[in-house]
Amino acid sequence: MNKLTGRYALPKEAKIGMPRQQVNDRSQRSKRQVQSFFISTIVARLFVIAATCGLTTYGAKEMYEVLNTNQITSIQWLFLVLFCINFCWISFAFSQATLGLLYKAIASLWKRREQDPEGITAILVPVYNEDPLCIRARIEAMRDDLVKNAPGKFAFFILSDTNRAHACIKEKQIFHPVLNDKKAKCPVYYRRRFNNAERKAGNIADWVTRFGAQYDCMIILDADSLMSSQCLLSLTRRMAAEPTLGLIQTLPKLIRGDTLYSRLQQFANQCFGPIYAAGLTAWHGNASNFWGHNAIIRIRAFAESCGLPLLPGKAPFGGHVMSHDFIEAALLRRAGWGVRFDTDLQGSYEEAPPSLIDVMVRDRRWCQGNLQHKAFLTAKGLHFASRIHILTGIFAYLSAVFWFALIIVGFALAVQAHFVRPEYFSNPSLFPNWPVFDFERARALFMLSMALVLAPKIYGWLSALLNIRQCLKFGGPIMLTLDTLVEIIISALYAPVLMFAQFLVVVDILKGRDSGWKPQSRDDGASTWKETARAHGHHTLFGLLLAAGAFYLSPQLFFWSLPITFGLLFSIPLSWLSGGLGRGNYVAKMGVLKGPDERNSPLIVKEFEQKLHSLIQQAQPFNEANEEQMLKSYLYDSELYDWHLAQLTEQEESDFNRNEICAAWQIENNSDLDSLLKNLNEQERLAILRKRSLFLSMKKFFYMEQQPSLQASAS
Template identity: 70%
Template sequence: MNQTTQNSGLYALPNEAPLDMPRHVVNEIRQTAKKQNQHFFVTTLLSRLFVFLGTLGLSAYGAYEMYAVLSTNHITWLQWLFLALFCVNFTWISFAFTQATLGLLFKLAPFKRKRKELDATGVTAILLPVYNEDPVRIRASIEAMHEDLLEKAPGKFAFFILSDTNRAENSIKEKHTFYPILNQNTEACPIYYRRRLNNAERKAGNVAEWVTRFGNDYECMIVLDADSLMSAECLLSMSRRMAAEPSLGLIQTLPTIIRADTLYSRIQQFANQCFGPIYAAGLTTWHGNASNFWGHNAIIRTKAFAEACGLPILPGKAPFGGHVMSHDFIEAALLRRAGWGVRFDTDLQASYEEAPPSLIDVMVRDRRWCQGNLQHKAFVKAKGLHFVSRMHLMTGIFSYFSAVFWFALISVGFALAVQAYFVKPDYFNNLSLFPNWPVFDFEKARSLFIVSMGLVLAPKLYGWLSALLHWQQCRKFGGPIMLTLDTLLEILVSALYAPILMFSQFLVVMDVLRGRDSGWKPQSRDDGANKWKEATRAHIYHTILGIGLAVSSYFLSPQLFYWSMPITFGLIFSIPLSWLSGGSKRGNLLSKFGFLKGPEERRPSEIVTRLENKLTQLEQHSSELSNIPLRAYINNVDFYAWHLAQLPEQENNQFDRHKVCATWLIEHSDSIEDLMAHLNEQEHLAIIKYRSLFLRLSKFLPEKVTDTNHKAYA
């Protein structure tokens, strides 16, 4: 594309500024770390010792107590297996408890860390990767942030909408929605758009393609998701902190969940806003400058990213080989290996995201995340990685494998119950005068169960306590009574959904281990209102398992039946619980009674209010496109000219059957409706991809326009 066209305002991108991004291999030598603040180094070291020793001590206590529970004189091989599985699960909850305890200590501490800030020079890019998303929601978010930045930080930022959308209808709707706001305020805060035709390496490849084409002009880039939102103050503070800390390669914020309107998303929203800060405070304290990246709502030093984060291609086929799916964890690890600091700044406010609307949507997302996390096994032993980076990878893997150990623990527990019921014990199998009694210490079992539940629930109680002690925060939750009621409601509902999710994750892990690839599906952004048929299809195996466990436990022992009810109840009623999880009508009914209303719903910040106003204004826009998307070009000559300006003048001369077929269909169609009635998806994509083919659509325009006219117009 020539210089005149790029500067015309019709072209959607600025001049290119290439930046080399070499591809790395799994095993490389670690580079010397950049210098960090010595005070923070000491605090981080002490925090890591606290987490390690706390987890080790609790795990040892749990193992000792369970050993005492199982038998007073002899343990069978099945009981040894039960003990081993219990230790694994108990260590996992001890690790979470210790981190949350550390977080509470720092949340209640009178002294807070103050991050250095310095005015940044140059422009920071804000990247919004898009993949078959609702363009109206994205435009509303961009306009809200854009207006905020024009008022508070003109000339400091530039937006890039990076589209990987690969469906013709979605692509046209996307372009039609975005093109009116592109290249406005080019000096103060421009908005650019690029659609990538080759979706190689998914989101990681999308961002990497931008880095190699435009990265050299931008010191830093802020990566968002399609549902992300940030205030101008937050964006400015992020860029200033990067300017003040030249050793940092990445700063991750703690996104707050907003706009929840279903039962399940409201549960996630409350947990995120009440309990999330406690976990986050613990994480940021022991992570230090070797923290993690969650793929969005973070700022990255562009040249550091280009230098360190060219992802390797793993040997073999998916799900374990090929391109790296969960790229964010690996990018954080590679930045740290290259010597750059990766920091988690939980004090940055007004960083937002949205939650999946229903249980089924969470299960769909978990399928993709599970495959990505299990793929990380190739990096756990990689040379040069910081040990905290390895911890991130291992905890990501175990976050899904914990479901396998949980299911195995239940299975072995039931096997022990079956053995006790059907197998006649041989008390004198060792030819001794003294019998070998298979004794269980039920008092110790009850005590250990209470301790285990305490470890699981403590982080939630920490969040409740922290909010209660900070009066301003407590008021945002509706006061101490509503805060307490919402905490209890969240604990109850989460307990019902927990066994459903755990069994789903168990099935997902088994699916990945069998070698099935999840593919790349867009995230659901609707209200998740599922039909009964969909809920039944998704949870029929949960229901069968729950009924089977309940019936067998009641047959074996009434006590076992009651002990297993926290698991079996949720599984048996998984279908209605899943149906209830989605749907805004059902979810908003809670808010009418004041339940599960987060602080941002009770007292929304300025940027959230801007977003809601923009969404209201743009609701009409979503209905402007007819059922025939190509008509958008015919009804609007300016839009037709804009799209034409994005298409390269030089085309690939290789034979394209879809292009040939689309050409014939255009020539033999009398109207756009007639054309659309015969086009398939690939032919539709060809029309909006090839300049020569797109020009043929001009036969349907109200006035004849030639390619020369469009060049002159551009």
């Protein structure tokens, strides 16, 4: 245990057990749930089920009538089944949005209970090869806000899983000045984990088992999260007022969008998001979901029920649970703890992926994690709502497969109609069976489908339009309407590209390929034409084949398929436009896609941006320094050197470690730091940074470089 004090120490360890759960384990409920507005939750769930089933039944009946021109063939039956699956999916989304519109109108009648909590709340910031300057600026902005409004109530923990030597050195140098300093009213601690087992979930579990017993609750943030002191205080007060709650999830607003794609997501999040989120809140009740960040969790509840099971088999479906958040929410609810989604809390923020390619990279990891959840669908003891969360998470990616299959089968039907001669006398009869295609019914069904897809966006626009104050925040009714139309059009262009990309991802995972663990992009997402063409060449080819085939079969089919083929055909320029500050700034200058938080930036966001600007100027030497210069600063700065050693007080491994042995040999046999760094590989550099004896032996290079100056001063 670290015995150093002041700047070097972590708080005293307070260990708590976190047993690993089983997939099928009907746990005894630790608390009897008292669900607020239980009747309204039941009514909301019945509304969603009835609306989804009713619309799906109607759509299935209408499509059956469209296809039943003579007798339905096997390929038509397949088309009907695929249509029903996809129509059910959009009906489910529509019913939740409609419920949200109704719920939002009366939600102000209810007020969440709050009371002042006892003790300190931990704020956890997991980090994995992220930009430390941005993280430090966010933490400083939140810390200063908390020192002013809630002194002594919170403590920050930076939980690093960074596994690149250069990033680790830069991270420690930038975080070091703010760690556990004299601002004890809101201290900041840092812990870097050497074993990255189970990724983010393992990172948080490691902190819970080591330090969790001395805190009642923890607020988990992402590296790009930002929360005001008022929001943080409200979370702790609501948790204190509801002892049966295990987790409260906030609705983060997207901010600081500076590319076309991030601005598109940001506007949709601020205009349409609240309606859909209100619908989720209404039917979730106290069995809601967890998104992995911007949420508060009761530590005792988390420790006793959220030790994630290890799934049998190899990745991508076996091993540790990748998308841990959905499963942790389900396990909390299985143990009897409430999980609530509070959409009324203001001051919770995050940032969006900057480009279409970045979304595709993130979707690869998310898709694997969500498909892995199939192991929990039939798990014993899970709440009905938890199973729906897991199922919708899986179907969020499988839906791309069903949409793709529907398109392919639809084109197969068109090919069949073009090349196969119909049989008018298939049955013995004096009269022919004339196939009659009901065009009017087909068109009405298409219009209904489009209405269901667009309804959540129309609801968001209508809700903002009727609220004068909110409408003015969007720039008035004209700009609100224009921005909504722009978002609908551009999103429609990107939709088929994402659909086909997700289809390929699902196929890739079903082949057994693991996604690995890549850090999320936080830059502007700009890519060259060559990189974009490489990422979207197959999208363009698929769009070209569809468009050419449709035009050959029928000009009418070509125009009907344009909503799909146009986005695919132009996926390369559309994706290139999606990222890059220059393209995003051009959109901003036009005044398009500006949400309320961009037109009038919240105070906590302004403070963060001011601190980030100041830190970037101060940290210019760090950004320009190479790894050798950074490592030298470890050796020459005595305070930084001692602090790093204080992080290496864990018991050293006794097992054979090739990288440590090779690093020790390199240190012994190289005469200067330059030649050492030239001969070390990445894993050997990491071994030096994690092994106390190896890092101590690096001191010899400091003495070597100091020797000439010492001799000169002596002479």
